[in-house]
Amino acid sequence: MNTDAAILPTLAKALRLPTISRRCVDLAETATAESWPVTRYLRALLDEELADRADRRIARLLHNAQLPISKTLAGFDWKAVPHLDRRRINALAQDPGWVERGDNLLLFGPSGVGKTHLAAGIVHGLIALGKTAKYARTTDLVQHLQAARAEHQLPKALARLDRFNLLILDDIGYARRGDGDASVLFELIAHRYERRSLIVTSNHAFSRWDEIFTDSSMTVATIDRLIHHAVILEIRADSYRRKQAGERQPDDNYGDKPDDN
Ligand code: ADP
Numbered sequence: 108m109n110t111d112a113a114i115l116p117t118l119a120k121a122l123r124l125p126t127i128s129r130r131c132v133d134l135a136e137t138a139t140a141e142s143w144p145v146t147r148y149l150r151a152l153l154d155e156e157l158a159d160r161a162d163r164r165i166a167r168l169l170h171n172a173q174l175p176i177s178k179t180l181a182g183f184d185w186k187a188v189p190h191l192d193r194r195r196i197n198a199l200a201q202d203p204g205w206v207e208r209g210d211n212l213l214l215f216g217p218s219g220v221g222k223t224h225l226a227a228g229i230v231h232g233l234i235a236l237g238k239t240a241k242y243a244r245t246t247d248l249v250q251h252l253q254a255a256r257a258e259h260q261l262p263k264a265l266a267r268l269d270r271f272n273l274l275i276l277d278d279i280g281y282a283r284r285g286d287g288d289a290s291v292l293f294e295l296i297a298h299r300y301e302r303r304s305l306i307v308t309s310n311h312a313f314s315r316w317d318e319i320f321t322d323s324s325m326t327v328a329t330i331d332r333l334i335h336h337a338v339i340l341e342i343r344a345d346s347y348r349r350k351q352a353g354e355r356q357p358d359d360n361y362g363d364k365p366d367d368n
């Protein structure tokens with residue numbers, strides 16, 4: 108290896124080009140062996156760096172999103188929910204237009220029917236397209252925002268969430284006005300209205316949202332903003348969780364011991 112080639116990895120690293128740093132020596136050998144023009148060598152290095160950079164960005168976005176792992180649309184059993192329009196849900200994951208407009212997605216249904224799974228699967232798809240997202244259990248986020256408000260930092264905390272194109276508020280129905288002032292939730296939804304998207308999951312119909320908010324006018328104001336530009340999906344099915352647990356039970360008294368997972 109000549110001295111120029113030997114110094115290349117260090118120079119590339121100093122310029123924060125990790126892929127070029129890793130690949131430049133090997134590729135220089137290939138280029139020499141195959142008599143590449145210098146431009147082809149340079150192009151090959153830059154192409155690899157760009158491709159890796161895009162992959163690293165997606166990996167970082169996925170990490171930051173803190174999605175429940177492995178919940179992708181590819182792993183979703185559509186037969187369990189035949190009334191759901193699979194094409195429409197795939198479109199939500201593959202066409203980011205609704206996120207760019209700041210529209211919302213609301214998923215309703217009883218516990219265990221796949222609301223969180225679908226939300227995470229859709230967001231997986233959107234992150235692969237470069238959208239930024241954050242998953243939160245609503246109760247955790249409400250606590251976080253209440254703490255921020257106690258320190259007069261609520262506007263700042265809301266602004267910080269603006270860097271996410273999409274925020275998942277999972278299980279909004281578990282937030283309770285009795286757990287403290289849930290008006291931070293109204294503040295959040297009003298703050299993002301028509302600017303940044305929300306995916307909200309709930310096992311409570313709107314008629315029970317009075318249990319979440321401080322008073323009914325706040326409930327109405329919140330629902331109005333959420334549904335103004337929104338796709339609303341209702342999932343009617345038996346709990347997948349329970350069904351799977353059921354399938355694992357032995358079907359007679361002579362079989363194996365029931366497994367306990
Ligand atoms: P919910 O949020 O509606 O309570 P989850 O999305 O948490 O339900 O689903 C419960 C469990 O069942 C999860 O492990 C989820 O991956 C799985 N699950 C639910 N519905 C389906 C489905 N149609 N196909 C595959 N897995 C499913």
Ligand code: MG
Pocket residue numbers: 222223224277278308
């Ligand atoms: Mg859930």
